[in-house]
Amino acid sequence: MIYLDAAATSAVRREVLEAMWPYLTGDFGNPSSHHTVGESAARALADARATVAQWLGCRASEVTFTSGGTEADNLAIKGIALASPRGRHIVTTPIEHEAVLESVDYLVRHHGFTVTTVTVGPDGLVDPAVFAAALRPDTTLASVMLANNEVGTVQPISELAALAHRHGIPFHTDAVQAAGWLDLDVKTLGVDALSVSGHKIGAPKGIGALYASGRLPVEPVLHGGGQERGRRSGTENVAGAVALATAARLALASRAENAARATAAREAFVAAVLAQVPDARLTGHPSSRLPGVASFVFPGTNGETVLLELERRGIVSSSGSACAAGSDDASHVLLALGVDEDLARTAVRFSWGPEVDEAALVAVAPAVADAVRTVAGLGR
Ligand code: PLP
Secondary structure (H helix, E strand, O other): OEEOEOOOOOOOOHHHHHHHHHHOOOOOOOOOOOOHHHHHHHHHHHHHHHHHHHHHOOOHHHEEEEOOHHHHHHHHHHHHHHHOOOOOEEEEOOOOOHHHHHHHHHHHHHHOOEEEEOOEOOOOOEOHHHHHHHOOOOEEEEEOOOEOOOOOEEOOHHHHHHHHHHOOOOEEEEOOOOOOOOOOOHHHHOOOEEEEEHHHOOOOOOOEEEEEOOOOOOOOOOOOOOOHHHOOOOOOOHHHHHHHHHHHHHHHHHHHHHHHHHHHHHHHHHHHHHHHOOOOEEEOOOOOEOOOEEEEEOOOOOHHHHHHHHHHOOEEOEOOOHHHOOOOOOOHHHHHOOOOHHHHOOEEEEEOOOOOOHHHHHOOHHHHHHHHHHHHHOOO
């Protein structure tokens, strides 16, 4: 079996599991406890925070550990918007993850916000001029993802953030899919808030982090004991934080090399699929895209049926975002890119981590061609 669904989740890395193990067993303390067992957990948490801060190029006090990317996005959108005295207007894009879109929708339904959703081009890119035109004096927050989870398009975040800053508007980016592949230095990106999730880079599911600039007021979403400097109450997931930090350290050490290798592998894979499946079309931007994602539409098929045929051939992939799995709706991302609904239902996303090499990927192409032929021959 070859697992090509890394954008949905990845396995926990051995080094990560070994690093977190002590904090689930011997050093299991509560970091708020005033005894040696608690102090040892508090030290591990502080070390993990410092490592994540190094990864993101920020201060340790600006890192809030969360239960994952979804919570980090919720905290960024609701927390920053509700704490801001600027107004009640948000600018975002139609291709954001549901964690962002639904948080914005919550603010609209319950807190009187309005939203401007900037259109994206057929390659998924936000046009900076269109983005700039959406910014208003009462805009509280702009949120644009660094890289899209379905088509892999990478946005010009530093340019967009600079435009927002010209009007004094804070800028958040969802970097969940970019983690491990792209530079997440918040100063280089010029962002005020950034979300990451552990399970996309070899830490377990259920741990993530939000960077939020120390200058930015953030209204908590979870209220309680005041942990995480009051930004996120709840007994800290010490082992999870250690896991995220370990995965981040490993990702940081080999990021450029992994990205270059995976980009070459992606190019070879895309070329092989397009050569062997005559009608196939790559979705997303041709070059401004993640190294580990290639998604296609296969006209005359049904994406879900192609997936089943692929799995019969030992290839595990996805029809889009795992979060939308189980729903029959066409992908909101592809629809926003102008793909019509029927074609959007033929989408298949292949995504991989740094461990998958070019030869293995290219070897998958004939099976993709065979699966697509089978489904097209079935008349879907
Ligand atoms: N944002 C993006 C772009 C994602 O791809 C995902 C998960 O797939 C999330 C947010 C949510 O992260 P988590 O699964 O850690 O809640």
